[in-house]
Amino acid sequence: MKAIAGFLWWAAVFLSPVVREATLGNLDPVAVAVFDIPLFVVASAVAAFSVEAAALVSAGWTGVVAVGLAVYATITAEAGWGVLSMGAATAGSLIALCLVLLGRVPTGWIIRGPFAFRPAIPRSTAVTHVVSTFGQIVLFWGFFLAVIPFTVAFLEQRWAVVLPFPSFAAPVGVAVLVLASALGISSAVGMSTLGDGTPLPSAMPNQLVIAGPYRWIRNPMAAAGILQGAAVGVILQSWLVVAYAVAGSLVWNYVVRPLEEADLEERFGEEFRQYRDAVRCWVPRISRASSQER
16 A cells, blocks of 8 residues: 555656645655655565565655655745655554564553553552642643644644634634543542542552543543543644544554553453443443442
């Protein structure tokens, strides 16, 4: 797929001035093609036959081009769509490289080191966990809902890849942000006061919490975070920030959540399995798991 996409893109570059300007700016397409066609298109085609060296060359070259284009676009305000295209190609290349070298995508690496699942140290009162939880909220919200979105929105403007939003978008975004933040805070408080732990993987609750928002969906904090990210994107009128939130939801659902739920099942056994069967992950049922309320 990458080889075919690369071939079609180069055909469009040489046939369409609009595509050439949007993806390469004022770069000489012939000079770029001399390197990119063999190292991107041809190497990707060879890698499709599980040739490890070709997969390494293709992934490495794609990453270099993506970084180089990003620097070029940030300096010149040109080739922004090329940056996004090569960024997506880099992500695909890394996944393909893992499949060729390992036969799978090693999602388990995401919970190693400081992100490994470990129960919190039990406390006689919940005050310590609550304070720690609010410290986490300030740190993580500041980084994921302020630093990253504002950086992405700035680059979106600089790379000239802005798309229009309707005039009512910002007020709607503010309303969603407030509601999602309230959901996130109530979920965090419930976890730290009832679970004898924090939302942080390295200090997870010692008790299974199924009260408050957890009666309705199994991942209220994740749902809140995704909605917050999308809301910030709408407020900033940045489609890339909204896409960042959507990408985060996919990573959470298909990478983090299975690992987290496997850990919960191992620690809480039948209690968690009954809860998982009664309460949906993202969409609440009309009936609550009140009989399991803790």
